[in-house]
Amino acid sequence: MCSRDCCSKGGVSRTKDGNPCERRAEKQETDIIVPTPQSLLYPYEMIQEIADFLVKGSGIRPKIGIICGSGLGSLADLIQNPKVFEYSKIPNFPVSTVEGHAGKLVVGCLEGVNVMAMQGRFHYYEGYPLAKCSMPVRVMKLCGVEYLFATNAAGGINPKYAVGDIMLMHDHVNMLGFAGNSPLQGPNDPRFGPRFPALVNSYNKDLINKAIDISKAMGIESSVHVGVYSCLGGPTYETIAELRALRMMGVDAVGMSTVHEVITARHCDMKVFAFSLITNKCATEYSEKKDEEANHDEVMAVAKNKQKACCEMVSRLVAEIQKSL
Numbered sequence: 001m002c003s004r005d006c007c008s009k010g011g012v013s014r015t016k017d018g019n020p021c022e023r024r025a026e027k028q029e030t031d032i033i034v035p036t037p038q039s040l041l042y043p044y045e046m047i048q049e050i051a052d053f054l055v056k057g058s059g060i061r062p063k064i065g066i067i068c069g070s071g072l073g074s075l076a077d078l079i080q081n082p083k084v085f086e087y088s089k090i091p092n093f094p095v096s097t098v099e100g101h102a103g104k105l106v107v108g109c110l111e112g113v114n115v116m117a118m119q120g121r122f123h124y125y126e127g128y129p130l131a132k133c134s135m136p137v138r139v140m141k142l143c144g145v146e147y148l149f150a151t152n153a154a155g156g157i158n159p160k161y162a163v164g165d166i167m168l169m170h171d172h173v174n175m176l177g178f179a180g181n182s183p184l185q186g187p188n189d190p191r192f193g194p195r196f197p198a199l200v201n202s203y204n205k206d207l208i209n210k211a212i213d214i215s216k217a218m219g220i221e222s223s224v225h226v227g228v229y230s231c232l233g234g235p236t237y238e239t240i241a242e243l244r245a246l247r248m249m250g251v252d253a254v255g256m257s258t259v260h261e262v263i264t265a266r267h268c269d270m271k272v273f274a275f276s277l278i279t280n281k282c283a284t285e286y287s288e289k290k291d292e293e294a295n296h297d298e299v300m301a302v303a304k305n306k307q308k309a310c311c312e313m314v315s316r317l318v319a320e321i322q323k324s325l
């Protein structure tokens with residue numbers, strides 16, 4: 001009862017004569033918490049501030065941005081004359097909380113091209129909204145980046161894929177998007193890109209073809225595929241029923257990242273190249289044994305074993321881009 005002698009009926013406070021209690025209604029209104037739309041979490045000016053900090057601090061305007069997947073941080077070790085920024089020292093940057101994601105931004109030169117690499121990405125399951133997970137892509141854009149290389153560790157759903165194979169992404173199924181979640185949710189800032197960006201041809205065909213040629217030159221073409229990736233929210237690995245559903249939808253590999261980064265990159269018109277290192281085969285039969293369950297230690301171990309091939313693929317592709325600059 002409020003001081004005006006009200007009673008609560010059906011969740012609504014009413015005065016004794018049955019009318020809704022105004023004071024209660026006023027209070028409820030002020031108690032409503034409206035979540036900030038994702039797109040407003042990092043306004044343009046804040047992204048510009050972070051980009052200025054990095055460009056000034058490194059003296060470099062990168063052309064290519066690289067996001068290192070789980071256990072693939074060694075991609076950033078390829079960079080010459082690196083200037084390293086700990087995420088905790090970059091204004092308004094989140095921190096990495098996942099093993100295999102060091103939490104450093106490395107800026108320098110690779111195959112004669114200025115690059116910026118994230119040794120550690122942000123995942124939705126860490127508690128970050130998608131716009132926060134992909135905010136560094138916009139920072140890259142304002143630093144001058146034109147090409148995004150996104151890499152990830154993923155489970156192989158396509159039965160033809162083996163552990164250690166590389167899948168060049170040529171499309172994705174955005175499961176978080178199916179559920180109404182997007183890094184672009186909220187008012188659109190046209191300085192980044194259009195309200196309704198198209199996502200067909202998101203994965204640059206020319207770069208995919210170049211990567212296929214590179215895999216032939218490296219003699220690993222039989223373990224390199226072109227396929228469809230899907231991102232789930234994690235942190236749980238998928239159930240067998242979910243994996244079967246994904247397979248029916250045409251998904252070849254599954255992970256918990258990358259898609260929102262690609263959406264953000266395409267929104268601001270970056271060229272995208274992305275690949276998955278298949279770190280485990282996904283169980284799609286109920287008879288699978290316990291030791292065939294996905295686990296992060298295995299993901300990390302396979303990534304460590306295969307980092308050489310991944311590094312070579314990336315540096316050769318950067319060298320190809322260098323020829324066209």
Ligand SMILES: O=P(O)(O)O[C@H]1O[C@H](CO)[C@@H](O)[C@H]1O
Nearest residue numbers: 069070152153255256257299
């Ligand atoms: O996508 P990356 O960051 O490579 O990491 C993958 O590996 C982790 C699970 O082992 C998840 O974070 C999944 O997304």
